[in-house]
Amino acid sequence: MKKYTYTESKDTRSGFGDAMTELGESHPNVVALCADLVGSLKIAPFIKNHPERFIQTGIAEANMMGIAAGLTIGGKIPYATTFANFGSGRVYDQIRQSIAYSDKNVKVAVSHAGLTLGEDGATHQILEDLAMMRAMPNMVVINPCDYNQTKAATKAIADYHGPVYLRFGRPVVPVFTAADQKFEIGKAWMVNEGKDVTIVATGHLVWEAIKAGEILEQKGIDAEIINIHTIKPLDEAAILKSVKKTKCVVTCEEHQANGGLGDAVAQVLTQNFLAPQEYIAVNNSFGESGTPEELMVKYGLSAENIVAAVEKVISRK
Amino acid sequence: MQTKELQDIASQVRRDIVRMVHGCKSGHPGGSLGCADVVVALYFQQMKINNRKGKGGFISFKMDGTDEDLFFLSNGHTSPLFYSVLARRGYFGAEELGTFRKLNSRLQGHPTTHEGLPGIRVASGSLGQGLSVAIGAALAKKLNGDDKNVYVLMGDGEQQEGQVWEAAQFAPHHKVDNLVAIIDYNGQQIDGSTDQVMSNRDLKAKYKAFGWNVIDIKEGNNMEAVVAGLRKAKRLTGKGQPVMILLHTEMGAGVDFMMGSHKWHGVAPNDEQLAAALAQLPETLGDY
Secondary structure (H helix, E strand, C coil): CCCCCCCCEEEEHHHHHHHHHHHHHHHCCEEEEEECCHHCCHHHHHHHHCHHEEEECCCCCCHHHHHHHHHCCCCCEEEEEECCCCCCHHHHHHHHHHHHCCCCEEEEECCCHHHHHHCCCCCCCCHHHHHHHHHHCCCCEEEECHHHHHHHHHHHHHHCCCCCCEECCCEECCCCCCCCCCCCCCCCCCEEEEEEEEEECCCCHHHHHHHHHHHHHHHCEEEEEEEECEECCCCHHHHHHHHHHCCEEEEEEEEECCHHHHHHHHHHHHHHHCEEEEEEEEECCCCCCCHHHHHEEEEEEEHHHHHHHHHHHCCCC | CCCCHHHHHHHHHHHHHHHHHHEEEEEEHHHHHHHHHHHHHHHHHHEEEEEEEECCHHHHCCCCCCCCCCEECCHEEECCCCHHHHHHHCCCCCCHHHHHCCCCCCCCCCCCCCCCCCCCCCCCCCCHHHHHHHHHHHHHHHHHHCCCEEEEEEHHHHHHHHHHHHHHHHHHCCCCEEEEEEEEEECEECCEHHHHHCCCHHHHHHHHHHCCEEEEECCCCCCHHHHHHHHHHHHHHCCCEEEEEEEECCCCCCHHHCCCCCHHHHCCCCCHHHHHHHHCCCCCCCCC
């Protein structure tokens, strides 16, 4: 098992905010919009440097999505920011008609996705957004795993023309990917090569998958770990290549089992190469209040859960 | 352009509308006819648009609309009107109007950029979204130092959508004063009169309270009054407030038996009704 260490922990949203600060200088057409959550999205430095390129919409997310669509007509690259809950389900039709169907170059960049939003509870813990956005034609869906990857993704999507849904999170988590990484939309990252099982993970679950890989190594199981940061378009070739080798897969995501990364992987496998699959995901349930760590354990998203799923899926080979 | 010329264009556009809707046995003639005068006046008189010709002698359409006035149709179901005006203005050939709502057409039931039809800048149909998009386009013009204006047409029934009021609140707060919004104030919607279905109450007072500069065009189907009203609206731009026009129209205007009720909101005429309608609308520019 390849060793991954970290010297600091940071929130992924800070990766977003710091990238926006850089984009403020490098991309004069980048504009930021926010629905009254500037502090949470970490974009205060962008606003300080470029007040004229920031649009405060107030608590009105539907209007924010429409304004973002309109801004693209004049050549702007708008980043529409809020919590993931309010930037997906609440405004699905606005994103669908005014942005995706209209082929507008809007970046829907949303924080506080998933259970790890923590204490605010289920009203704010969106666990269905990947499914919704995956189903939308013309939408790119990205869920980075740490500060560095979020920063790299935020910058990369500025140079991609088309609508993007970029979701990241609130909690402070280990920074284990390279600061100078090249982020390629739709390209999987091989975290660890192995032969016994494929673990496909996205977002905060990538670190859990690495911890699981270390535990599995102690048990004599050689896990291949793949990070899928781009849920759509999915790197089907990387997944198929790995599963053809290992003959089984565990998918890991901070999202409902219905419609997320696991289903995206299953869709590829059922049409190309049948193999047993286990899901690490929330099972048809809303979240609740608690600390991020407590919630990850209670809802079965921890490294220990991944280890158990690996043992089960190997037994099904 | 003289009022008479604009009236002639509007007459042809109305012919196009009823023929298009008849041709596919579906679509929305009522609102399309009611707004014909204002959209003709915008495209043939009021708005500064790029007239450079490109392929096939048609207007070379640029999505970014730099140094052009822009128009957005929020009540997208009046697509027959929009398509007819775009064709007659020179964005594409009038013969394409015959493909409206048919398979493989660029003239979808509701307007879209998806099929590459020149003149369309955003999809609309799901109501309540156009004002927000128009605000975004107006803000981009300000950021780009482009002094042209943005126009958007909405329905009065559409005012029941919550997003409209999010946008209504935003535009005055951010002093989006290169924006002229127009409400087709015909008092009708699918299920009946707006007063019966969900009253707008005093729209003028509402928009004034939100911070808009509101004017009326009392005779929204009188070309002279429409042109004068649009000129007045333009004079009010650039003064720190967005401008709202309450355009008093009659649904179905120009075809007597379609006027005065909501019944022709979304119904196509049969052959006899088409003939009766066309008999009231002089063919001025040649049918497609």
